[in-house]
Amino acid sequence: YFFNEKWFNSLPSDLQAVVREAADEAAAYQAVIDDEDQKASLEKMRAEGVAIHVPTDRAKWVAACSPMLAEYRAKGEGWNSFIDKMLAIQ
Known part of the structure:
Protein backbone atom coordinates (compact mmCIF):
# COMPACT_ATOMS: atom_id res chain seq x y z
CA TYR A 1 0.00 0.00 0.00
CA PHE A 2 1.20 3.44 -0.83
CA PHE A 3 0.59 6.78 0.76
CA ASN A 4 2.22 10.18 0.81
CA GLU A 5 5.51 10.02 2.71
CA LYS A 6 5.14 13.58 3.98
CA TRP A 7 1.71 12.77 5.37
CA PHE A 8 2.92 9.51 6.93
CA ASN A 9 5.93 11.19 8.54
CA SER A 10 3.65 13.87 9.97
CA LEU A 11 1.80 11.25 12.01
CA PRO A 12 2.80 10.53 15.59
CA SER A 13 4.75 7.28 15.98
CA ASP A 14 1.78 5.44 17.52
CA LEU A 15 -0.38 6.21 14.48
CA GLN A 16 2.45 5.28 12.13
CA ALA A 17 2.53 1.90 13.87
CA VAL A 18 -1.24 1.53 13.39
CA VAL A 19 -0.95 2.36 9.69
CA ARG A 20 1.92 -0.11 9.24
CA GLU A 21 0.00 -2.84 11.07
CA ALA A 22 -3.13 -2.22 8.98
CA ALA A 23 -1.05 -2.28 5.79
CA ASP A 24 0.55 -5.59 6.82
CA GLU A 25 -2.88 -7.10 7.57
CA ALA A 26 -4.27 -5.85 4.26
CA ALA A 27 -1.28 -7.25 2.36
CA ALA A 28 -1.69 -10.66 4.02
CA TYR A 29 -5.41 -10.67 3.18
CA GLN A 30 -4.67 -9.66 -0.41
CA ALA A 31 -2.19 -12.53 -0.71
CA VAL A 32 -4.94 -14.99 0.28
CA ILE A 33 -7.35 -13.46 -2.22
CA ASP A 34 -4.71 -13.55 -4.97
CA ASP A 35 -3.97 -17.22 -4.25
CA GLU A 36 -7.66 -18.14 -4.39
CA ASP A 37 -8.12 -16.14 -7.59
CA GLN A 38 -5.10 -17.79 -9.22
CA LYS A 39 -6.39 -21.26 -8.36
CA ALA A 40 -9.86 -20.45 -9.71
CA SER A 41 -8.37 -18.99 -12.90
CA LEU A 42 -6.22 -22.08 -13.48
CA GLU A 43 -9.22 -24.35 -12.94
CA LYS A 44 -11.28 -22.33 -15.41
CA MET A 45 -8.51 -22.38 -18.02
CA ARG A 46 -8.08 -26.15 -17.65
CA ALA A 47 -11.85 -26.60 -17.99
CA GLU A 48 -11.66 -24.61 -21.24
CA GLY A 49 -8.94 -26.92 -22.54
CA VAL A 50 -5.94 -24.66 -21.99
CA ALA A 51 -2.72 -26.61 -21.45
CA ILE A 52 -0.87 -25.34 -18.38
CA HIS A 53 2.89 -25.90 -18.31
CA VAL A 54 4.47 -26.18 -14.87
Whole structure:
Protein backbone atom coordinates (compact mmCIF):
# COMPACT_ATOMS: atom_id res chain seq x y z
CA TYR A 1 0.00 0.00 0.00
CA PHE A 2 1.20 3.44 -0.83
CA PHE A 3 0.59 6.78 0.76
CA ASN A 4 2.22 10.18 0.81
CA GLU A 5 5.51 10.02 2.71
CA LYS A 6 5.14 13.58 3.98
CA TRP A 7 1.71 12.77 5.37
CA PHE A 8 2.92 9.51 6.93
CA ASN A 9 5.93 11.19 8.54
CA SER A 10 3.65 13.87 9.97
CA LEU A 11 1.80 11.25 12.01
CA PRO A 12 2.80 10.53 15.59
CA SER A 13 4.75 7.28 15.98
CA ASP A 14 1.78 5.44 17.52
CA LEU A 15 -0.38 6.21 14.48
CA GLN A 16 2.45 5.28 12.13
CA ALA A 17 2.53 1.90 13.87
CA VAL A 18 -1.24 1.53 13.39
CA VAL A 19 -0.95 2.36 9.69
CA ARG A 20 1.92 -0.11 9.24
CA GLU A 21 0.00 -2.84 11.07
CA ALA A 22 -3.13 -2.22 8.98
CA ALA A 23 -1.05 -2.28 5.79
CA ASP A 24 0.55 -5.59 6.82
CA GLU A 25 -2.88 -7.10 7.57
CA ALA A 26 -4.27 -5.85 4.26
CA ALA A 27 -1.28 -7.25 2.36
CA ALA A 28 -1.69 -10.66 4.02
CA TYR A 29 -5.41 -10.67 3.18
CA GLN A 30 -4.67 -9.66 -0.41
CA ALA A 31 -2.19 -12.53 -0.71
CA VAL A 32 -4.94 -14.99 0.28
CA ILE A 33 -7.35 -13.46 -2.22
CA ASP A 34 -4.71 -13.55 -4.97
CA ASP A 35 -3.97 -17.22 -4.25
CA GLU A 36 -7.66 -18.14 -4.39
CA ASP A 37 -8.12 -16.14 -7.59
CA GLN A 38 -5.10 -17.79 -9.22
CA LYS A 39 -6.39 -21.26 -8.36
CA ALA A 40 -9.86 -20.45 -9.71
CA SER A 41 -8.37 -18.99 -12.90
CA LEU A 42 -6.22 -22.08 -13.48
CA GLU A 43 -9.22 -24.35 -12.94
CA LYS A 44 -11.28 -22.33 -15.41
CA MET A 45 -8.51 -22.38 -18.02
CA ARG A 46 -8.08 -26.15 -17.65
CA ALA A 47 -11.85 -26.60 -17.99
CA GLU A 48 -11.66 -24.61 -21.24
CA GLY A 49 -8.94 -26.92 -22.54
CA VAL A 50 -5.94 -24.66 -21.99
CA ALA A 51 -2.72 -26.61 -21.45
CA ILE A 52 -0.87 -25.34 -18.38
CA HIS A 53 2.89 -25.90 -18.31
CA VAL A 54 4.47 -26.18 -14.87
CA PRO A 55 8.28 -25.95 -15.01
CA THR A 56 9.86 -29.05 -13.54
CA ASP A 57 13.53 -28.08 -13.58
CA ARG A 58 13.57 -25.23 -11.07
CA ALA A 59 17.37 -25.07 -10.97
CA LYS A 60 17.45 -24.42 -14.71
CA TRP A 61 14.98 -21.54 -14.34
CA VAL A 62 16.92 -20.03 -11.44
CA ALA A 63 20.15 -20.27 -13.43
CA ALA A 64 18.53 -18.56 -16.41
CA CYS A 65 17.37 -15.72 -14.16
CA SER A 66 20.73 -15.29 -12.40
CA PRO A 67 21.92 -12.30 -14.47
CA MET A 68 18.70 -10.42 -13.77
CA LEU A 69 18.81 -11.31 -10.06
CA ALA A 70 22.41 -10.09 -9.85
CA GLU A 71 21.37 -6.81 -11.45
CA TYR A 72 18.63 -6.31 -8.84
CA ARG A 73 20.88 -7.39 -5.97
CA ALA A 74 23.31 -4.65 -7.05
CA LYS A 75 20.53 -2.10 -6.52
CA GLY A 76 20.95 -2.70 -2.81
CA GLU A 77 18.71 -2.48 0.21
CA GLY A 78 15.42 -4.29 0.03
CA TRP A 79 16.18 -6.28 -3.10
CA ASN A 80 18.46 -8.85 -1.46
CA SER A 81 15.87 -9.74 1.16
CA PHE A 82 13.11 -9.91 -1.45
CA ILE A 83 15.15 -12.14 -3.77
CA ASP A 84 16.17 -14.44 -0.91
CA LYS A 85 12.52 -14.85 0.11
CA MET A 86 11.47 -15.44 -3.48
CA LEU A 87 14.12 -18.12 -4.00
CA ALA A 88 13.15 -19.82 -0.72
CA ILE A 89 9.65 -20.53 -2.06
CA GLN A 90 9.34 -24.15 -3.11
